[in-house]
Amino acid sequence: MEITRIDDDNGVTLRLHGCLDTAAAAEFATALEATGTAKRITLDMKELEFIASSALRLLVATRKKRGNECEIVLSGVNDVVGEVLDVTGLNEVFTVVK
Amino acid sequence: MIFAMKGRKSFGLTGYIVTTVFFFAVIVTTSWIFASRWAWKQTVSTLEWAEGNFIATLDDEIALELRFVAIALQERLGGCHPCSAQEMQQYAADYQLDEINIVDANGIVIASNLPEIIGADFHNTLHARDFLVLMEPTRTAVSHRFRISDDDQGAFHKYYGIHFPDKSGFLQLGVSYRRFTEQVHLYSEYEYKALLNGWKFENVGHYQEVEDLSDFRPGKIFERRTPDGIVYGRYFYFYDIPLSALLPRSRFFAQRDMTVILIALALGVLSAFFIFFIFRLERSSRKLAELHAQAEARNAADLALARRIQMSVLPRRGGILTENLRLSLRGEMRPAREVGGDFYDFFRAPDGRVVVVIADVAGKGIPAAMFAMQAIRVLRYYFGRCTDPAEAVTMANRDLCAENDAEMFVTVWAGILNPADGRIEYVNAGHNRPFIRRADGSIEKVAGKGGLFLGMFENADYVRNTAVLRKNDRLFLYTDGFTEAMNPQKQCFGEARFCAALRSGDLEGALKRFVGNAEQSDDLTSVAIDFFGAPEAAERTFPCEEASFAAAQDFLREKLRNIAPAVTAKILNAADEVIVNIVSYSGASDFLLRTECGRDRVKIEFRDAGKPYNPLKHSPYDMHVPIAERPVGGLGLVIVRRLIHWVTYRHIGGRNVLVMVQKLDG
Helix, strand or coil: CEEEEEEECCEEEEEEEEEECHHHHHHHHHHHHCCCCCCEEEEEEEEEEEECHHHHHHHHHHHHHHHHHCEEEEECCCHHHHHHHHHHCHHHCCEEEC | CHHHCCCCCCCCHHHHHHHHHHHHHHHHHHHHHHHHHHHHHHHHHHHHHHHHHHHHHHHHHHHHHHHHHHHHHHHHHCCCCCCCHHHHHHHHHHHCCCEEEEEECCCEEEEECCHHHCCCEHHHCHHHHHHHHHHCCCCCEEECCCEECCCCCCCEEEEEEEECCCCCEEEEEEEEHHHHHHHHHHHHHHHHHHHHHHCCCCCCCEEEECCCHHHCCCCCEEEEEECCEEEEEEEEEECCEEEEEEEECHHHHHHHHHHHHHHHHHHHHHHHHHHHHHHHHHHHHHHHHHHHHHHHHHHHHHHHHHHHHHHHHCCCCCHHHHHCCCEEEEEEEECCCCCCCEEEEEEECCCCCEEEEEEEECCCHHHHHHHHHHHHHHHHHHHCCCCCHHHHHHHHHHHHHHCCCCCCCEEEEEEEEECCCCEEEEEEEECCCCEEECCCCCEEECCCCEECCECCCCCCCCCCEEEECCCCEEEEEECHHHHCCECCCCCECHHHHHHHHHHHCCHHHHHHHHHCCCCCCCCEEEEEEEECCCCEEEEEEEECCCHHHHHHHHHHHHHCCCCCHHHHHHHHHHHHHHHHHHHHHHCCCEEEEEEEECCCEEEEEEEECCCCCCHHHCCCCCCCCCHHHCCCCCHHHHHHHHHCCEEEEEEECCEEEEEEEEECCC
16 A cells, blocks of 8 residues: 655645555545545545545544535546445545546 | 227327218308209290290280170170171270271171171181181180281281180270380389289299390390399390390399208207217217226236246245255246246255156146146145155046136146255156257256046046166156247247257247247247256365465465366356354354355355354345445445355254355356
8 A cells, every 4th residue: 555645735745556455544544634624635545446444534534523614526437436425325425537 | 899909099089079070061052052053944945035035925915805896795795796897996996906897607797897897707817717626615715825927027916816705706906015015014114023924933023124234135134133032034135125034133043042051950959960970979988998908907917917926936046955056956937928828946955865857737727727836736735755766646637626616737847856866756747758868968867657637537646757867868858839830831830849958058049040030829838957967076174264265266366277267257156145143243263165066056055063054144235325324234245145145044952054156157
């Protein structure tokens, strides 16, 4: 699992590479924490294989913590991740871009 | 009901009313026209007839008068004897006669007001000769129609003769046309109505002298309004007197009105009855159509439900057999109607072998479906208990015979397949012989000894046959709906085409192309059993610690290396969720991960000796709860269930066993 952080005017982009499984959750949590008060977090999932529920929980927790002050965008979502977001109803919570 | 035919526009009540009124109007108008023409013709011909009748009427009137005058004169004369001319002239003046002749029995004039006639012989004059008949005993009077006289050119004359009762001679009286015209004037002024007696009809009209000649033209028919109503008239001349014959319009037109009114009344009553009848019919047919539609809807709903019940009895997916990667079973049933008389079945026998059944009840629709339901239950029962298919079928037949008042029967092919070696022990009870498509593509008929169909002969014997499936062979069971499927030209699909389609692997497509748009006439049911042989299996035990997440994932990646990456991602994602559960909550010290890679699917098995826990029983993650209130847990199993085709949990030998099977083709 590799997470690359890119900062720009729109906020923080985290490029996720590999699989965001339970083992990688801790690393992902750190990266999310490090976004601080960014108004927008974009998760670039083009290179992501799948996302485990533990990582989704971190996303939900971040969403709960930041509330409406921070927009979380999931971009480049593949079929597997798309299905997972669909079945958990999280595609309505986050902004999902294919 | 013709008024409520499905798919046909009803003529409608309005249509019937409009048509009826239209026909009513047409018939009444037509009869009005014809009756009017009749009345007019009658009026005209009567008026024309009146002209001729006028003279005859007048003539008769004058003849009658002349008779009385003659009788009176005879009385004054006192008998047939000569009189002086003066005396005779006095008589003529008294009675306004133009001519008075006394003629003796020899026809010689012996007295006359016209002296020159005295001595004339009646035998010599053509017209006078007619009067000689008065000398015959039976004749008493002769009346000549008035006519143009022989001597006085253009003038009318009328003669009347009467005998003296002793036959000594006769008296002849003559009047000129002037007397007629006087009579006409007289009548038209005072007594014209008396002329009516001469008409053949009563109250039909009268003659009138015409005073205003500005419009007069002989033969002209005119209309006149009078206080008594409209009168039709016709002008004509009598000698030089302009006359009109008059006829009340009502004489014939009243008859016309009455006729038309009667026709209209009769027709109106009939039309009213007809419309009433149609109305009743329409209402009852609408009601009937409503009831029909209701019944239809109810039937359709019932049939749909019956279909669901029937379909739900069939093993739609592989079920527990999904976990056996040595086999793939796929059954399909397409009833010709909502419900069918075919069925198939497959399930795992207690000894681990697999029972496969296909059957075809004689007949179609509800009765066949009901018998099929019974048959499938009975077969399931005995195949669940017997290890020998012949025994199971024999018992099932006995049961079906005993409870078969409707005398239905069913053909059955039933086999028990051992997944370990591909051996099938089977019984064929009158069913189509199945085919095996060998791995090399050759087609082989499973032609073991058959037996009688089930349900009719209680003591029928069934023989057990054996066939062997080798790796990648396919056993294909089917019902005759396939081979007997017809195209629009009424040709059967037949066994040759069927085998060719089996070889090519695209049976459905071949059948569809052959049948075209012809209606499906019979149920189409099939079971395809692919025998793949032993799958590639591997297993490893991992300690329950965080490092195992990555290790297990690596193990899976290694074993699933030949699978499409998208499928692998789903499996890895699901496996991650399961392993987190085991490591975090089971309390076990280690878990076993086993993989099986089959031809068409992959099986992943997780075993741990932790506390018994069925994660699939966990309350499902509720997506309808707002995100802020959702529990953090439970998400993982929702994901597993979504991503994996078949997930099942068992607790065997003190171990939690979770099995996931993922299909490779999607």
